[in-house]
Amino acid sequence: MAGIEIERVSKAYGEVRVLRDVSVSIPDGTFVALVGPSGCGKTTLLRSICGLEEISDGEIYIGGRQVTDLPPKDRDIAMVFQSYALYPHFDVQDNMSFSMKLAKAPKTAIEAKVKNAGGILGLLPLLDRLPRQLSGGQRQRVAMGRAIVRSPKVFLFDEPLSNLDAKLRVQMRKEIKQLHQRLRVTSVFVTHDQIEAMTLADQVIVMNAGVVEQIGEPLELYDRPVSPFVAGFIGSPAMNILEASVAAGAGGPEAVLASGDRLPLPAGIDAADGTAIHYGVRPEHSAPARRMAGCGPRSRWWSRPASRPSSIAPRPAARSACAPPTGWPSRPATSSGSGGPRPRPCLRRRNVAAARLMATSGGMAGGVPGAARLARNRAAARRNDWWSLILVSPVFLLLLLIIFLPELWALFISFTNYRLGEPTRFIGLANFEYFLSDPNFWNAVWVNIKFVVGAVTLQMALGLGIALFLATQPFRARYLWIALVLAPMAVSPSVSSVIWRYLLDLNIGPINYVLESLGFARVQWLTGIRVALLSVIMVEVWLAIPHVVLFLYPARITFPKELHDAAEMDGATRWQRFRYVTFPLLRPAFFLALVFRLIITIRAFGVVWLLTQGGPLRQTELLAIYMFKEGFENWRFGSAAAIAWAMLLITLLMSSYLIFVMYRNAFTKSAAK
């Protein structure tokens, strides 16, 4: 058990200062709620206490021990997360006992602790369930159980109830309160729900824009907010805040509104005549009064404070001037819940000047001045950067050794007459000149263009049709059919060439048999000069369609069905629906598939090589095959490398768009997080 001392803690992300000089002292055993609008720094403060967030400046003490530089696990705290953060692959028992197992506690001790916590929270029948088999409330209990088992000095709650439904939230609120009364462990509870804060906490800290606005007991905040912000934030409906000025009245000073109406001021207000003030009135402190005369069409019921204003504050509200402790109206005896000062542990805003004094005089052990902390944070960040580099380095080593360096070397030999086992001589651009003047090279370029255009057009068109057909028709055993459609994806170039060599065989091929029995002549599919290219395009399309389907089918089935229904109701025909709804929505996936398939088809080699070896008469000699022959049949590696580099540049140029899209999708989004 321990109190928490937060001294002049600041946190900045670059220029953005999330916490500014926050100083709070939380006595042992208190239940403290941290409230404020979103972005006010309450969660950051909580994460700083538990050590998940490094602070930029200041000190944090738990139980008198300086923990600012300790890792979370050594701070003796437990936290309940908003999402519960249960380990999905552990059952309830393992979830609760993980920390003790890590600490190598004896088995009997672990069991006893888990039994005890499970008993308190009513989890005993659920111990061997997995988190996904639990309801929201049960998960919440397990998260608390996990915290209890550790017997920490401090409990931290990060909006733990916000994922529960309203009824459960009320119940869990009660349970948390009871738990605290039973265990009496210092607890810090972050919430944006002021009802939670007001009902649960002994003391409430209101934060706004990285600073503590006010600390106090719930009713104190309600009745005596120190600033217009707190006045407006606490209470629902909010306090009415009117602008007024102080003027002398019959029975002492009064507040004068812009309309000229006069409202009473509580006794003991120390304000000179003419001072501009905020006059705050809680709705429940006002009552209907008689209709005022002379207001014409704008006549209204005027709210008149029944007994007293709820709050006033000097205006303009310079923050430091907001809390005149002496000038506050005392709460009327009529309102409920006031019982005079109670002997409750008192939370206070630390005296900043005193804290600074202690830090500079070295009175507090282990106090690190801001500059040293900054250096330390920077060193930690640098260490993190180094590790992130080290972890990615094996991948880059592999790529460097197997792809980049060899490719660079290829660039080098493309300027030489490199042949295996012969002396190498630098010959400048001769290799490039050689292949550029070779008619066979231009034949290969032309064949490649025909092949790519033919194959990609066909596979995209057929793939799109098949994907849409499969996604929209209501079939039984859908996944069986889809598996059969995707099957060619699994077939290696070797096996597909076996299959197609047989199917297309001139003499024994079933396809020629079918043709002949339909009255056509047999076709020399793979050896005929005119049809060979068509045949290899067909086989390439057969192999590629599953890839296209894999791109387009998931894109199609994730469409909202309402879109089509809406288009149908708008009177769109089937074709119009495709033209104006389906295709535009599919376009990103279609385009990605198109670029992807283009890149893969340009480099095609295996199947074509196995089916025709580039023949007949170079009719199917693709660029890759031309290069391959240059290198591995003629053994002219120099010119083969030159062709390789030309191909590489063309592909990289073509694929730069794809690279950009993939990079953006996979990396920059999360980097921005």
Add this chain to the structure above:
Amino acid sequence: MARRTSPRRRLARLGAGLVLALIVLWSFGPIFVAVLSSFKNQRDIFTYVPTLVFEPTLDNYRLLIDEWGSFWRSLGISVIATIGAATLVVLVSLPAAYSYSRMARPAVALSALFLIGVRMFPPIIITIPLFPLFTGIGLTDTPIAVILVYAAFQVSMSVLLLKVFLDGVPREIDEAAMLDGATRLQTFFWVTLPQIFPGIAASIIFVALFAWNDFLFAFLLTGTNSKTAPVQIAEMLGAVGEGGVTWGTIFAASVVQLAPILIFVWLIQKPLLRGFAGAPAKG
């Protein structure tokens, strides 16, 4: 509950069924022919009139087992190359994916651009420099050569995939483990890793699909001692009709090579079709 269907509707359904039949015939028909033919005897394969009804025989497989020790050997090498490549890829891509997902600042994240760029390299152009290089250091004709190349070509895909899966594991769970007293390493192995097993399985499957089926690299970088199954089958195909190799044997060999990967595709198609990117985040 029998709903009456209008004749028009029934006709549409019939048409759809017909289209589906055509699509399946186109995509799976050729594979089916290969499987069927591997159970035919030589005479049935060669009859010009294709036979659908025949007496199934295991002769082709028996022949493959008895006389084609080289095929089984190449299959063994394929297994080694596939397992080796998959292991290597997972080992190097896991830490990199973790770094990209949890640690890397934009400067390091930029290096991923490279990674994706490598995906675009046409494999064949790398064979030109690799062949003399590997020959120089005596790596050709060992499975290590193809393992390295397969890993290099698949590693970027695997890093991407694993990163997406890691991004799907909430950071709060890591933080909870750290609060529970786990070191970063313990957190990774006990808490994070078990949750990305599907991602690891997926990337293993991608590598395996590539390594098991590759013809190009194996053709160029392996010789007599480390021939993989696709190369062996291609060689058998080259010899068909000329000497000793029958279509039946080749079909049997093809089916043996094809079967494991077909089963793979059957197992992974559902997650594939749901789209990998969305799958882990919803888990």
